[in-house]
Structures are given as structure tokens and as C-alpha cells.
Amino acid sequence: MNILHYWRAMWGIIGRELWRFVTQRERFISALVRPLIWLFVFAAGFRAALGLAITPPYETYILYEVYITPGLLGMIQLFNGMQSSLSMVYDREMGSMRILLVSPLPRWFLLLSKLLAGTGVSIVQAYVFLAIARSYDIEAPWQGYLWVLPALVLSGLMLGALGLLLSSFIKQLENFAGVMNFVIFPMFFMSTALYPLWKLQESSELLTHLAQYNPFSQAVELIRFALYGQFNQTAFVFTLSAFVIFMLAAILGYNPSKGMMARKGGAGG
Amino acid sequence: MSEKIALSIDDLSFSYGGKKALDSIDFKIRAGECTILLGPNGAGKSTLFSLITHLYDTHQGHIELCGFDVRQQTRQALALLGVVFQQTTLDMDLSVLQNLRYHASLHGLSRKVAMQRIQKELEQLNMYDRRFEKIRQLNGGHRRRVEIARALLHKPKVLLLDEPTVGLDVPSRQSIVDYVHHLAANENMAVLWASHLIDEIYPNDHLVVLHKGQVKANGSVNDVLQFSQSTSIKEAFYQLTQGEQA
Known part of the structure; x- marks a missing residue:
């Protein structure tokens, strides 16, 4: 078992996920339509109702559309994490998850690779969304588009790990x-x-209080500050901690001796 | 025939909650041997496969694959195992080639080696010309062939097949049965084939009859016929499973 094996396996998993995403045009469009409706319909309607004071990282009065853009980036990643989780449950029901789990690599590595693949997909969606928003004058500073990348990686991993954890508990697609x-x-x-x-x-x-300690809020704030070239340390520590906790719990959930998988009955002969 | 033991199951038990699915299972499979795991639905065949592949953990008993304990040395054991599950495990939206390359990457094969082996395995199963087709476009028999090719890409020592011919027409079934027996005889591979179809058994095969989680008979076809005092496998199976249909 060498490092090259891990490298090839990881790219195999990421490549498969990206290819599936590119070829599933409906999934790509629906992933974008949802936040765009929020941005162009909901935000436009609420612009007048919600007056926003100047709060960091903003240094001037902003439109409501500008305020909710980081939240919608979070939304893209939240839904993507849940979509990945849904596809894991589907794969498990349909059987293709088995091929992954019977490959000769540690389970934590397989799950982490799957998570990285899902995060990569969510980042592609997030940047396409940002490009569309910018073309409608909902802008952030240019360097913000670069700074937001590591924030999106961490928030994507955290929300993806949550999805992974949920998928280890969900027995059937209907649930x-x-x-x-x-x-x-x-x-x-x-x-x-x-x-x-x-x-x-x-x-x-x-x-x-619920909103303050909601890991999703912290991920959104991390993205919001990064988009304006600022580092929100509290949000970073909170999001990173949530990622570690969700990931460890997900690994435990997929462990054949300790997790939920062990308690699920098998079908067939 | 080599005497080298490829798969060893010792005193294996497994329960779902309070319901016992496997009860003190013991048997061994040697390299070059095709073992048919015969049992009616609900006998515990799929549970046994989930334990051998470490999808479930072994709490009681031992499973060894070519000397590696599946529980303690999982990765070494899984590297030597090829599996065809009962349900199809191919990605329907990817092509034959993409599915096989994905599997090759999970086993750490380089692109060059992977392509050589994919070509060889697909040619042997007459599927190479269809490598660019999506799985969704293939019929059940061709999908099964792709799954067998995939299970062989990393040159396993032990091949597990969980009722791979269910739902296939007679010619497709026959070609798969012949090919798997050829692998055991000519490639010195140990094969464990779960089935409830008696006509898939060859006279030289080894038989393990599983019923309600217990091994009811274990030996060559002749051994099982003698043990059950039967004249045919069908009759033996009927007696050993107390009248349940195969």
C-alpha cells in the first residue's frame, strides 16, 4: 500500500464525482436556480422591508442582495452536502457504495475523498453563482473572489461532513x-x-442564540468576511471544529463494528 | 488441484439484533476450486458475503483470506478479493470504460496498467467493442460481464459471486457459468459462488449447502449425494433444506 495508491484512488473518486456532476445537466441547473431565485426574487422583494445598518465586514450601506450573497453561497454548499448525502444513501441502496467500501483502503480515507469530491462540486457551483451575481452588479472586491476560496473549502467540508454523518444514520431514501x-x-x-x-x-x-451557535451561521460568516478580504477567526475556529466533529462521527457511523452500518439488516439470501 | 487454502471460515456466527443469521459456519475453499454456496432465500448467503467483504464486522468466529484475517488485516485481505454483488453495483450514467477505470483507481493501478487489463478482461468477455457505451444502454447479461471483468482487474486470488445470474436468459447464464468455471480451472482462482440454481453446478464443484444460517452439507458433489443418500443434487438439496425449494 503506497502513497501513489492513495493518490490514484482519491483522484478516481473526485474525477467520478465531477464527471457525474458535469453530465447531469439538470442537477447543475437546479443547483443554480435555487439561489438565483432567492437573489433576484426574494431579495428584491425584501430590499425595502429590511433596513440594514453598517456592520462588519461592510464599511458602507449595502443592498440586501449584497448581504444575502454569502448566505446563498452557504445555501449552495448546504444543499450540495445534503445532495451528496442523498446520493450516498441511494448508492448504498443501489449497491454502488459497496464497491467503494470493499476497496483496499482505510474507510476514513474513502469517506474523506468522497467529501473532497463533493466539496469540489459545490465550489464550482459557488463560483458560477458569483459570476452571475457579478454580472448583475452584485459585486465584491476582486481579491475577495480569491480569499473566499479557502473559506468555501472549509465550509464545504463541514457541510459535506454533516451530510455524510446523516447518510450513515438514514436507512432508506424515503427517510x-x-x-x-x-x-x-x-x-x-x-x-x-x-x-x-x-x-x-x-x-x-x-x-x-440558536442562530449564533448554528454551524451554518459560522460558515456563512466565514464566507462573508473572506469575500471582503477579512479573516473571521471565531467563525473559522467554529467551522473547523464542527467539521472535525461531524467527520469523526461520520467515520464512526460507517465503521462496520461500531456504527449504524453494523446494526442494519442485510437483504437477500 | 492445489491444496493451498484461499478462504477459511471458522466458527462464524452473526445476528441482526436478536435474530441469528449465521450459526457456527465452518468451511474452506482452496485455490483452483469452484465452491457453490447453495441455499434458499434467507439462508444467510448475502450476510456471509457482507462479512467476508468486511461490510459487516465479524464478532464471533474468524475469516481468513489467503492467510490474512479479514478483521485485523482488512486491506491486505480486500486487495486479494474480487466481488460481484447480487445487485448491480455499476454506475449507470458512466461508460463501461469509466466504470472499470474507477475501480482500477480504487485498487491503485496506474493508467497504463489499468488500460491493458481492461482491454484483456473485456476482450475475454467479448465486451471490448462496447467499452464506450453507457451501462444504462447494456442488457442485464452484458452488465454482469462488465462486473465480472471489473472484479478481475486487480488480479484477485478469491472471487466471490452473489447470485450473479439471477434474472438472466439461459445463454447469458450459461456463458457466465462457463467462464467462472474456466477461471477456477485455468487461472487457479478460488471461487465462491452463491446460488439457488442447481443447474449451475458442475460435477467437479465443491458444495456448501446453507440453510437457516447453518451449514447442512460440505464436500464434493459426490460427498453431498452420499451424505444425503440422494441420487441427484435436487433431491439432496430438498432433503437437506427440509423440503424448501431451491
């Missing part, structure tokens, strides 16, 4: 609707993606 109701929607709406924390504070102290 996935629950993930939408109990994970995606609460995470998205109880966050700083659509409204700043001080706005929430005006209405509910509890909601403010």
Missing part, C-alpha cells in the same frame, strides 16, 4: 424528507444567511 424538515430548513432559517444577528435580537433572544 430523506425528514432531513429537509429537520436539518436543512432549520439550519438555513435559523442562521445569519438571510438576516443579521442584531435583527434577530430584536425579536427573540432564544433565536439569536
Whole structure:
């Protein structure tokens, strides 16, 4: 077992995922349409209703569209993480997950490679979204487009690891609707993606705390600051810690002796 | 025939919660031998395969693949194992070539070596001309051939097949049965073939009859016929599984 083996396997997994993404045109379009509707329809409607004070990293009054752009980048990655999770459950039900799991490599490495592949796909989507937004004058400083890359990598890994963890618990594809109701929607709406924390504070102290400690909020803030060339240390530490915890739990979940996989019944003869 | 033991199952038990799926299973497979694991639905065949491939962990008993403990030396053991699962495990939206290259990368094969082996295996199974076709465009028999080619790419010592011919027409079934027996006889490969189809058994095969998680008979075709005092495999199977249909 040498380093070249790991390298080839990792690129095999990433290449397969990217190829699937490129060839599945509907998936690419729907991944973009969702945040674009939020940006051009929802944000346009709420522009007048929501007055935004000047808060870091912004140094001037901004339009609501500008405010929610980092939140929508987070949304792309959140949905992508859940999509990857869904495809893992599908692959497990359909059997192709088995081919991955019976290859002679450590399971943590296989899961990490799968996660990197999903994150790569989400970053492609995020940059296409940023390009469309820029063409409609929703801009960030040029260097922000570079600084946001490491932030997107970390947030993508964190949200992907969450998806991976969920997929180890979900036995059947049908149970996935629950993930939408109990994970995606609460995470998205109880966050700083659509409204700043001080706005929430005006209405509910509890909601403010929930939003503040929501890993998704921290990922969005990491992206928001990076997009303006700034480093948000708290958000970075929080997002990194959430990634490590989710990843370790996912590895445990896929461990044949300890995780959920061991307790699931097998079909067939 | 070589006497080298390729797969050894010792005192293996497994339960789903309180329900026992395998109960103290013991048998061995030698290199160059084709062993048919015969059992009705629910006998525990797929569970056994999940344990050999380490999809499930072994809590009681031992599985050794060419001397490597599947639980302790998982990666070394899996490197020597080729598997064709009961359900198709190919990516429908990728071509034959892409599916095989993906598998080759998981086993660390270089692009050059992978392409050489893909060509060789696909040619042997008369599938090389169809390498650019998407799996979705292939019929069930051709998909199975691709899965067998894939299982052989990394030159395994042991080949597991979990009811690979289910749902196939007679000519497709026959060609797969012949080819796998050829691999055992000419490539010195140890084959474990789970089936409930009696006509897939050759006279020289080794038989393991599994029923309700227990090995009911284990030996050559003649041994099993003698043990069950039967004149045909069908009759032996009927007696050993107490009247359940194969």
C-alpha cells in the first residue's frame, strides 16, 4: 500500500464525482436556480422591508442582495452536502457504495475523498453563482473572489461532513424528507444567511442564540468576511471544529463494528 | 488441484439484533476450486458475503483470506478479493470504460496498467467493442460481464459471486457459468459462488449447502449425494433444506 495508491484512488473518486456532476445537466441547473431565485426574487422583494445598518465586514450601506450573497453561497454548499448525502444513501441502496467500501483502503480515507469530491462540486457551483451575481452588479472586491476560496473549502467540508454523518444514520431514501424538515430548513432559517444577528435580537433572544451557535451561521460568516478580504477567526475556529466533529462521527457511523452500518439488516439470501 | 487454502471460515456466527443469521459456519475453499454456496432465500448467503467483504464486522468466529484475517488485516485481505454483488453495483450514467477505470483507481493501478487489463478482461468477455457505451444502454447479461471483468482487474486470488445470474436468459447464464468455471480451472482462482440454481453446478464443484444460517452439507458433489443418500443434487438439496425449494 503506497502513497501513489492513495493518490490514484482519491483522484478516481473526485474525477467520478465531477464527471457525474458535469453530465447531469439538470442537477447543475437546479443547483443554480435555487439561489438565483432567492437573489433576484426574494431579495428584491425584501430590499425595502429590511433596513440594514453598517456592520462588519461592510464599511458602507449595502443592498440586501449584497448581504444575502454569502448566505446563498452557504445555501449552495448546504444543499450540495445534503445532495451528496442523498446520493450516498441511494448508492448504498443501489449497491454502488459497496464497491467503494470493499476497496483496499482505510474507510476514513474513502469517506474523506468522497467529501473532497463533493466539496469540489459545490465550489464550482459557488463560483458560477458569483459570476452571475457579478454580472448583475452584485459585486465584491476582486481579491475577495480569491480569499473566499479557502473559506468555501472549509465550509464545504463541514457541510459535506454533516451530510455524510446523516447518510450513515438514514436507512432508506424515503427517510430523506425528514432531513429537509429537520436539518436543512432549520439550519438555513435559523442562521445569519438571510438576516443579521442584531435583527434577530430584536425579536427573540432564544433565536439569536440558536442562530449564533448554528454551524451554518459560522460558515456563512466565514464566507462573508473572506469575500471582503477579512479573516473571521471565531467563525473559522467554529467551522473547523464542527467539521472535525461531524467527520469523526461520520467515520464512526460507517465503521462496520461500531456504527449504524453494523446494526442494519442485510437483504437477500 | 492445489491444496493451498484461499478462504477459511471458522466458527462464524452473526445476528441482526436478536435474530441469528449465521450459526457456527465452518468451511474452506482452496485455490483452483469452484465452491457453490447453495441455499434458499434467507439462508444467510448475502450476510456471509457482507462479512467476508468486511461490510459487516465479524464478532464471533474468524475469516481468513489467503492467510490474512479479514478483521485485523482488512486491506491486505480486500486487495486479494474480487466481488460481484447480487445487485448491480455499476454506475449507470458512466461508460463501461469509466466504470472499470474507477475501480482500477480504487485498487491503485496506474493508467497504463489499468488500460491493458481492461482491454484483456473485456476482450475475454467479448465486451471490448462496447467499452464506450453507457451501462444504462447494456442488457442485464452484458452488465454482469462488465462486473465480472471489473472484479478481475486487480488480479484477485478469491472471487466471490452473489447470485450473479439471477434474472438472466439461459445463454447469458450459461456463458457466465462457463467462464467462472474456466477461471477456477485455468487461472487457479478460488471461487465462491452463491446460488439457488442447481443447474449451475458442475460435477467437479465443491458444495456448501446453507440453510437457516447453518451449514447442512460440505464436500464434493459426490460427498453431498452420499451424505444425503440422494441420487441427484435436487433431491439432496430438498432433503437437506427440509423440503424448501431451491
